[in-house]
Amino acid sequence: MAASWLKNAVFYEIYPQTFYDSNGDGIGDIQGIIEKLDYVKSLGCNALWLNPCFDSPFRDAGYDVRDYKKVAERYGTNEDLEELFKVAHEKGIYVLLDLVPGHTSEEHEWFRESAKEEENEYSGRYIWTDTAFSRGDGMPFIGGEAPRGGTYIINFFKSQPALNYGYREIHEPAWQMPIDAPDALATREAMKDIMRFWLDKGCDGFRVDMADSLVKNDGEDKLATMEVWKDIAGTIHEEYPNAALVSEWNKPMQSLSAGFDMDFYLDWRGNGYSVLLRDYDIPKFGKPFEKNNSYFSVDSERDIHGFLRDYLHQYEGSKDKGLWCLITGNHDTVRVAPMLDEAERRLAFAFLLTMPGAPFIYYGDEIGMRYRWIPTKEGGYQRTGSRTPMQWNHSDNLGFSAAAAEQLYLPVDPADDAPTVEEQEADPNSFLNHVKGLIQLRGAYKDLGNYSPFSVYSAEYGSRLFAYKRGELLVAVNPGRQLMELGLDTKYEIVYAIGEPVIYNRTLIMSAQSFAVLKPVEW
Ligand code: GLC
Ligand code: CA
Numbered sequence: 001m002a003a004s005w006l007k008n009a010v011f012y013e014i015y016p017q018t019f020y021d022s023n024g025d026g027i028g029d030i031q032g033i034i035e036k037l038d039y040v041k042s043l044g045c046n047a048l049w050l051n052p053c054f055d056s057p058f059r060d061a062g063y064d065v066r067d068y069k070k071v072a073e074r075y076g077t078n079e080d081l082e083e084l085f086k087v088a089h090e091k092g093i094y095v096l097l098d099l100v101p102g103h104t105s106e107e108h109e110w111f112r113e114s115a116k117e118e119e120n121e122y123s124g125r126y127i128w129t130d131t132a133f134s135r136g137d138g139m140p141f142i143g144g145e146a147p148r149g150g151t152y153i154i155n156f157f158k159s160q161p162a163l164n165y166g167y168r169e170i171h172e173p174a175w176q177m178p179i180d181a182p183d184a185l186a187t188r189e190a191m192k193d194i195m196r197f198w199l200d201k202g203c204d205g206f207r208v209d210m211a212d213s214l215v216k217n218d219g220e221d222k223l224a225t226m227e228v229w230k231d232i233a234g235t236i237h238e239e240y241p242n243a244a245l246v247s248e249w250n251k252p253m254q255s256l257s258a259g260f261d262m263d264f265y266l267d268w269r270g271n272g273y274s275v276l277l278r279d280y281d282i283p284k285f286g287k288p289f290e291k292n293n294s295y296f297s298v299d300s301e302r303d304i305h306g307f308l309r310d311y312l313h314q315y316e317g318s319k320d321k322g323l324w325c326l327i328t329g330n331h332d333t334v335r336v337a338p339m340l341d342e343a344e345r346r347l348a349f350a351f352l353l354t355m356p357g358a359p360f361i362y363y364g365d366e367i368g369m370r371y372r373w374i375p376t377k378e379g380g381y382q383r384t385g386s387r388t389p390m391q392w393n394h395s396d397n398l399g400f401s402a403a404a405a406e407q408l409y410l411p412v413d414p415a416d417d418a419p420t421v422e423e424q425e426a427d428p429n430s431f432l433n434h435v436k437g438l439i440q441l442r443g444a445y446k447d448l449g450n451y452s453p454f455s456v457y458s459a460e461y462g463s464r465l466f467a468y469k470r471g472e473l474l475v476a477v478n479p480g481r482q483l484m485e486l487g488l489d490t491k492y493e494i495v496y497a498i499g500e501p502v503i504y505n506r507t508l509i510m511s512a513q514s515f516a517v518l519k520p521v522e523w
Contacts, residue, residue, distance in 0.1 A: 002261040002322060003205070003242045005047075005094055008449055010439055011360040012045040015331050016053045016075050017061070017409050018389040019363055021401035027409040028389070028400075030071065030080040034087050039421065043366060044439030047094040047358075049207045049246070051331055053081065057107050059159035060379040061331075061387075063098075063209060064105035068194040078201070085202030096244065097198055099206040101191045101232075102213040103155035103162050110190075111161055115146035124183025125190075127153040127164045127216065130174040137171050139216060150175070155213055157379060162216070163187050168224035169217040179215055179224050188232055195236050205244035211260070212249045222251075226258035233259030246325065246358075252318035262323040262358055265311070267333045272310025273326070275302065277336055277348055285373050292339040296348040296479045298513060304459050304466040315454065319356070323450055326352045329362040335371035335386045342368060343513055346434055346498055347479050350515045353438040354475050356454045364390055366435040367419040377410055388413060393422035441496050441517065447471030458486055465510060474518040476501065478510035485509055492518035 020032030030053065040048065052062035055070040062072065071081050088095050104111055113122035128150035129136065132143055136153050139162070143151035155162040166184035167176040177184055195206065215224040233245055237259065246262035249255035255263040265273045279294040279302075295302045318324055328349065329335050336345060345368060353359055372385045380387055389412045392399030398412045398420060405411070412418070424430035442448045447470045457474060458467040464480035474492060478484045478499075486508040494501060499514025508516065 001241070003244050005204075005242070006244055006261055006323065006358060007451060008443065009047045009094065009244075009358045010045045010442065011047045011049055011096075011325075011358055012040050012043065013049045013051070013327075013330060013360055013362045015051050015363060015387055017051075018387055018400070020390060020392070021403065024402035025074075026401055026403035026407035027074050029074065030076040030084050034080075034084050037088055037091055037093060040093060041091050042436070043361070044436055044443065045361065046092055047096065047204070048088065049096045049360065050098060052098040052100060052209075057105055057159070058378045059105070060157050061377075063100055063156070064103075064107075064159050064379075065100050066105045066107045067109070068104075069197050082201050085204075089202070094204040094244070095202075096205045096207050096246065097203050098209060099191070099195065100209040101163065102210045103160040106159050106161055115148050115152075117147045117149070124164055124177070124181075125187060126161045128175060129153075129172070134172075134175070137176070137217070153216070155210065159379075162213075165214040165216075165228055166224075167217045168215050168219065171217065176216070179228060188228060192232055192235055195232075196239070199236070199240045199243055204242065205240075205246075205261075208245060208247045208260070211247035211255060212251065222254050222258075226254060229255075229258035229260065252314055252322070252324040256318045256321035256324075260322060262325050263318075264325050264327060264330075264360070265357070266327070266330075272307040275306035276351075277340065278334065280334075280339055287373075289339055289371075292344075294340070296340055296344045296351070298344055298479060298481060300479075303461060303463055305461060308456065308459060312456070315356070319451075319453075323357040325357040325360055326355050327360040327362065328352060328365040329386065330360070331362070331387055332383050333362075333386060334382070335362075335365065335369060337365075337368045337370045339371070342431055344479065345431065347477055347513060347515050349435055350438055350498055351477055353435075353442050354448055354470060354517065356450060356452060356470070358450045359442075361435070362386075364388075366432055367391060367421055367424050368431045369419060370413060370415075372413060374411060384410065391418055391420045393420050445470075445473060445517075445519075447473045467508075472520055475516070476508060476510055476518070477515045479513060481512045483509065483511060488518075491521040493521055495519045 017028050019028040020036050021028050022031040053075045054065045055067035055072050056062045071078050110122045110125045114126045132149045139153045141151045141153050153162045166179035170176045214228050218224045245260045247255040247260040249263050250266040252263040267274050276295050280292045293300050377384050388410050389400035424432035452471045455469045457469050465478050465484040467476040488506045494516050496517040500511040501514045501516035502509050
């Protein structure tokens with residue numbers, strides 16, 4: 001049984017570097033997040049996911065952890081983080097930390113020990129080949145860096161050696177071990193220990209980085225990685241029944257069966273989520289953005305099937321096991337603004353916030369913060385432009401920090417019309433108030449809840465209209481310029497609208513770029 005709070009959880013993802021700088025050193029911090037909890041609450045969000053805030057050399061913005069049990073100095077102390085849990089809980093907000101189980105920083109103590117020639121407790125914590133000249137059996141590997149006579153497998157960047165959870169198919173018995181070898185089991189126990197450490201301090205669970213990456217040579221079906229997670233997630237859920245786990249996996253039939261409560265639907269080029277919101281060529285540095293051709297782009301000719309083909313069978317195959325979560329964006333994904341303009345984003349967010357799964361809002365997306373091409377920072381590369389400072393108001397550094405502009409972790413949006421919270425809070429028609437209204441709508445109807453059923457009502461091939469049922473409610477969206485008509489199966493009234501949808505007899509007439517939620521009249 002998943003934690004009951006997930007039933008109506010709406011998450012807000014905070015990138016700690018750039019949310020709010022409380023002490024004027026140019027970088028966001030935990031006290032800054034505490035100061036802004038009322039803002040998070042004002043959105044209607046009741047849960048947070050914090051990107052990694054642990055000690056790290058920051059070669060991958062903190063996804064290269066040097067000490068899992070210590071908050072990075074630049075963000076504050078462990079006590080600050082505990083205070084965040086406490087204050088958040090007082091406000092009814094749950095907090096997920098980011099667990100990176102697949103790799104550590106090359107500067108982690110375990111790795112330093114593991115790299116030594118003499119055998120020790122950590123010799124088998126990472127994946128080392130048998131000689132300094134061996135190759136990685138299809139995995140990227142590094143040689144010539146350590147006194148130990150072996151090369152080591154990396155999981156992501158060069159600075160992120162892969163932790164050893166063992167191999168499913170063993171091709172090189174000299175150095176690949178099965179998943180139940182003592183060293184592989186010790187890695188699992190080490191992860192459980194880290195999870196207990198933070199759960200005991202009051203966190204409410206974890207977003208789990210590259211959760212599908214643990215066991216090597218595991219095939220497409222990931223059966224061995226699933227077995228490892230059944231153990232880890234099973235143990236944690238038993239000990240902490242209110243803890244929630246969300247995986248970065250993007251295969252809910254695997255991850256939810258493996259014990260996760262939630263999985264993300266991620267932006268993988270060409271997949272259903274991508275064609276829904278982000279169908280463009282990867283932006284090139286300094287070049288203008290290409291027009292987005294996704295479903296929500298007004299002039300796109302797409303119907304909804306690019307999404308449904310990918311989504312529907314996975315939703316159906318996993319809905320009894322947990323939540324497959326739609327995101328507005330994240331720290332790895334190009335922000336939807338400015339590729340979708342505000343009218344397009346209004347419809348897109350209405351869709352995202354009326355679908356099943358716990359929604360995740362990436363900080364700043366609620367005010368339409370824009371993706372910007374800026375030079376890479378801490379291994380961000382093209383992701384850096386989605387990680388710029390939160391835009392609070394039009395004071396210095398857009399209210400993010402009191403530091404000098406050159407001292408900021410990343411530059412703020414220099415545009416005169418850079419959207420800000422303050423401005424949009426004051427304007428009843430702002431995008432921010434639109435998003436708040438949608439979160440309220442979601443909270444007002446049980447049928448829009450995270451676990452409430454979803455089914456397709458109308459999705460004609462070639463048509464821009466899409467209509468779906470959430471329980472008894474009927475939801476319709478028309479992202480295009482043509483008027484669209486939809487036959488109704490019963491008498492409804494419109495309870496929420498964008499554009500000018502109207503009911504005429506038993507027909508719903510959807511104006512250009514419109515959205516409607518309909519409730520049966522006799523209900
Ligand atoms: C995940 C994170 C990403 C990180 C990578 C390696 O994809 O979201 O930011 O770079 O894993 O840990
Ligand atoms: Ca700071």
